[in-house]
Amino acid sequence: MLRVTLRDLQWRRRRFLIAIVGTSLVFAMTLVLTGLSNGFRVEANQTADALGFDTYLVRTGPAGPFIGSPPFPQSEVTTAARLPGVTAAVPLVYTATTVPDGDSTRNVNVFGAPAQGPGMPPIASGRAPAGAEEAAVSSTLGVEIGDDIEIGSSAIRIVGIVDDSTALAGQPNVFLTVAGAQQMGFNTQPIVTSIGIRGTPAAVPDGYRIIDRAGAVADLMRPMTAAVAAITMIAVLLWVVAALIVGSVIYLSALERTRDFAVLKAVGVSTPSVLAGLCLQAVIVAVVAALLGGLLSLVLAPVFPMRVEVPTSAFLLLPLIGVAVGLLASAAGMRRAVTIDPALAFGGP
Template sequence: MHPTRRPSDHPRRALAERAVPVGRRFLFADRRRATLTVLGVAASLLLVLVLGGIFAGAVDRVTYYIRTSPADVFVSQEGVRTMHMSASSLPADTPERVADLPGVAWASPIAFASGSVAGPQGRQLSYLIGYDAPTSRGGATRLVAGRTPIAGEAILDEQAANQLGIQLGDRFTVMGTSLRAVGFSTGGSSITNTTVFVELSEFARIHDARVSYVLTGLDPGADAQTVADRIEAEITGVTAQSREQFADSEARIVTDMSADLLRLMSSIGLVIALAVIALGLMTATLNRLRDFAVLKALGARIPRLAAAVAMQVLLTVVLASAVATTAALALAWLLPLAAPAVQISITTAAIAQTTSTALLVGLIAALWPLRRIASLDAATAFRETR
């Protein structure tokens, strides 16, 4: 004999089999409301992505010179691990001593100082880098116009040149010294500063004769960390780092300097975003509370109702994340056209973190109203939501 089946078994089984479609149908039953919910969540995610992207873009710009350098190892004064807000000074013979070590293919000095650059249309903070012009090691990574400078000449980042009204062949002022612009580079300007490149002898005339850092290229197959350790062991008074380590140190100090502002901006943006997401998804559940009560009256269990809500939240957040990511990538492309110094860097990690946070908050907010139905019997739940 077959066991007796209760009348409610079949509806429950049907609901169980259709738990996922229920969530999807609830979301899209009212297309207008669903669209507004998705767009509201997307706007919140976009705010978080853009705030984080602007800061990440600024860090990328600050570390651009290091990341694109041909050097595998950077040598600086002992204890100095960055260029930003740092002062490094090495003995004049340091490049020759580094070049003599095993595993080193070449060693080239650069001089570094902070100052300002002025043109017909204003003034801007600048890093001044003196380099060995004949080899171009330590100079601009890529020239978009012009040539290598000689005495009395300089290379200026094209974004700064446009802002300051400087054309090729024009004279402009760097740290109080008049120079002629003979080349334009790219990637050297950020929200706060730009970069000017001059020949080492010109740097000595503008500022002083110094070796700030030694850029070091390695022999094929040589390990950067091994060579860096060898440099520190053989030459006293220096710190040697691989290109990746040097860039990471630079990024950390920029992050630390901006930590308070970044924390404030991120906190405000995150609170606003999470509040909008929580309110939107909680409202979506409340608007369907009577439908959930009907389902419970028909025999649905709370876990099945929760699964339907979870699917509704998942679909909403995924769609919103896709919209926000598309909009953020479009802004990352369009904004530099209007404000070249501003760069937005949207990473996969940032998208994943923002989406997962939104999903967690959305689930909590959307499932919370189900407490009301869970604590009541089916008939009462239906009457309470009428």
């Protein structure tokens, strides 16, 4: 039965090749969409890691230390530093603004932190900002050390480059001193949007609450919630399309092999063996398409304008999912094979 199945694949190789190419494109797009969704979380985690805090102190009410966090007096940093369990308390300022990008503008995320200590990310080249008119920026912004750019309404000199630092779907991160961020976002008022804390406070001042690192990551992910849900829905639809492609080819093959199935049954081949041959065809098509789709996704990922981070688990699961899709898709063809009457083998043309 195996030889018969392989010979049928060879005989109808053009049709099966088209099915493999079409299914591999669907699998590749599914992997890319998975990587796109995962990229939102990867960049949020990298930003949180770069800041280097265990927890954040924020005013009661906001969802996290960044998006929509209401400001409060910078003097509260002294109070936070005295809390039991706190080894370091650092003022932080977050705001969003734009930078010129040719004839248009580009959104950036601005983080204000002390030049030394936690809050300022590792600098790939150059140095950390020391004054209010200096900044370290993500390498994705496309500027060089020594360039003067307009960030918001402020003229800022680039003194450092942070490697591939982005958030909120690929928006470059800009790191200023606390005074620089206050000047840009709050007209130099001595206020902050959160306090970064090393350690775990044993108590929290009235009117404030603690956000852990996972909560900070979720806060950076919050604007992407609808996008992630939409991407997930599209990925599910693509799996359906993949199943339909494989299923249609297997079903057409079953229709064309009606006389073949009848002959096989007439010579004593059992129905389960005939079904196994159809299943094997579907699995071969789906697995080969999954392997090609994985390679194709590696080619397509760098083309996307946003970060695409396909998790290793997705590559490992793809062949297994491909087998499941193949078996599911071959159901219609198997039903056709089961109903074949062996007497057809002795009928006329």
